Amino acid sequence: MKVNWGFGPPKDTDGGDTAPREKSAPSEQHTWTGGSQLATRVVVGLLWAALIAGPLALALQMLLPESRPVVRQDGYVDRIGEAAAVSEFAERAVVAWLETPAEESDVLRAYFGDLGLARPDIPWTTDGSAVAEIVKDDTGLWSVTVGVDATEGEPPADAAPAQTPAGEAEEPAEAGETPAAGEDDADAEPVQRVTSGRLYFQLPVLYVDGQMIAQALPSPVPAPGDFDQLTSAYDHGLAADHPAFARVANFLGAMLVSGDQASLEAYSSPGTSFRALNPVPYAGVQVDTIVAAGGEAPSEEPADGETAEVQANVTLSGSNGEQLGAQYSLVLQAREGRWEVARLRTSPALAEPVPIPTPSPAATATPGTSTSEGTSSQGPGPTPSDTPTREAGSDPAPTGSTTESP
Missing domain, CATH: 3.10.450.540 (Nuclear Transport Factor 2; Chain: A,)
Known part of the structure; x- marks a missing residue:
């Protein structure tokens, strides 16, 4: 009788073989022990490789020249993010300045701090606000021009018209006296005044480490000037x-x-x-x-x-x-x-070159004037010195989404 104990081929219980046996395959025990030895060799090899790689990497680090960072560190990317944050802040500040009535003027401190505020009881209403221009002037402040569709507030229909205090009478201006600004002149041409339309306001903004505050109240400025088209080819x-x-x-x-x-x-x-x-x-x-x-x-x-x-x-x-x-x-x-x-083409063929602003010497600062290179006191139009610091609104995006190149 042959008994199989689980290791190798069956054996006779009486110690005798009934027939000649061929050479048997490796036993299961041999297979297990062989796999264990192979795994041990792999682990040892990895350990030796790690021991050799450490000093080698250290040597290469010391011998190779110092690598330069891929990301530019000149602040260009930071200024783009800074300009975006300042633009959003200036837009909110101008809208709040127009829409906030006198009784709620405390909310404006978040934008203007302790600057003196003369607030109307009936505020303006606004719509369609957007940043028209943003530049960083030579003082380090951001100068932002915000355009907004604004409508002057109207008093309630039952409100009484403003009256002169009792006992006081309006006195005509004396001979030779110049009328105050805003007074009507009988000989002057009538001034066209609007109570609703697209208005522009300039705001200086201070930005320090993510914190922003307006350095002055918004200044109404003229709309950007018209510009003639270039001659087509x-x-x-x-x-x-x-x-x-x-x-x-x-x-x-x-x-x-x-x-x-x-x-x-x-x-x-x-x-x-x-x-x-x-x-x-x-x-x-x-x-x-x-x-x-x-x-x-x-x-x-x-x-x-x-x-x-x-x-x-x-x-x-x-x-x-x-x-x-x-x-x-x-x-x-x-x-x-x-x-x-x-x-x-992404743009039409032109018969004349696109004008390039020529540099102009910096103006000498005088008392009561600003040396800002961003925008002039005459309006939000750019000056040649703006070009290096302009962050947004420089060039229009190409039109025509179907444009392809050969």
């Missing part, structure tokens, strides 16, 4: 039967109306990556005129590689039938005798 109109006219019209129709990517690529130069609007927001597009730059219209039979700058003036139609004008500045390139759209 587009000076020659294309006839409606010009081959380039139809190509541009079909390109814009595929991109804005049909949303057909295959058709869009058919009117594009090879290698471009224009994308159709998805979802399509317009029901129709009408190309009114196409104007080319360079003094003459593009050739009707162009040579391969020839380019042309054009601007398309279009009318977009919504699903409700309402119309909206738009303009596209495009670069056309000829291939196999036909014009194709090679690029959508």
Whole structure:
């Protein structure tokens, strides 16, 4: 009788083998002990590697040159965050200054501290506030110009009109006396006064370690001045039967109306990556005129590689039938005798360069005047010395979300 004790093949109880036995496979016990030895060798190897790596890393740290931080430490990023915080604070401060009545003037201390406040009983109402300009002047203060739609408060309908105190009479001004500011002059032209509209206020803000407070009360300032547009380079109109006219019209129709990517690529130069609007927001597009730059219209039979700058003036139609004008500045390139759209410009071609402010010498400070380089006392318009410190509102973002590069 053979008995299997769990280690190796069965054995005879009488000590004799009934048949010759082949060489048996390694026992289960041998397998366990072999795995344990392998694990021990791995652990020992890792320990030796750790012991060697420590001194090696220390040596490399001492031999290698000192590394420079990737993040700039000149304060540029910090000033961007500082400008954002100051902008938000100034906007809230100006709105609170306009909307807070006299009976609640204590809430303004969080913005203006102990500055003297003359508050109206009937405050203004505001809407649509936004920061129009923010600069850091040479004193280290932030100068913020806030624009807001403000409406002067109206007294209740049953309120009695203001009266002169009893026993007092208004006396005319004596000969040679200059009327006080704000008094009407019979010979002067009437001043147009508004009680509702877009108003602008300038506020100096002190920022120290995340803490902010206005250094003065808001100052009403003129609106930013108007600026004439630069001369466009587009000076020659294309006839409606010009081959380039139809190509541009079909390109814009595929991109804005049909949303057909295959058709869009058919009117594009090879290698471009224009994308159709998805979802399509317009029901129709009408190309009114196409104007080319360079003094003459593009050739009707162009040579391969020839380019042309054009601007398309279009009318977009919504699903409700309402119309909206738009303009596209495009670069056309000829291939196999036909014009194709090679690029959508982010800005139109200009016939004159964009003006760059020239540096001006710093003004000498005089009593009663400010040496601030941020904004002048005549309004919120920038000065050439603002350019290095301007944090926001410098350049408009490119328009046209469908613009692609070839």
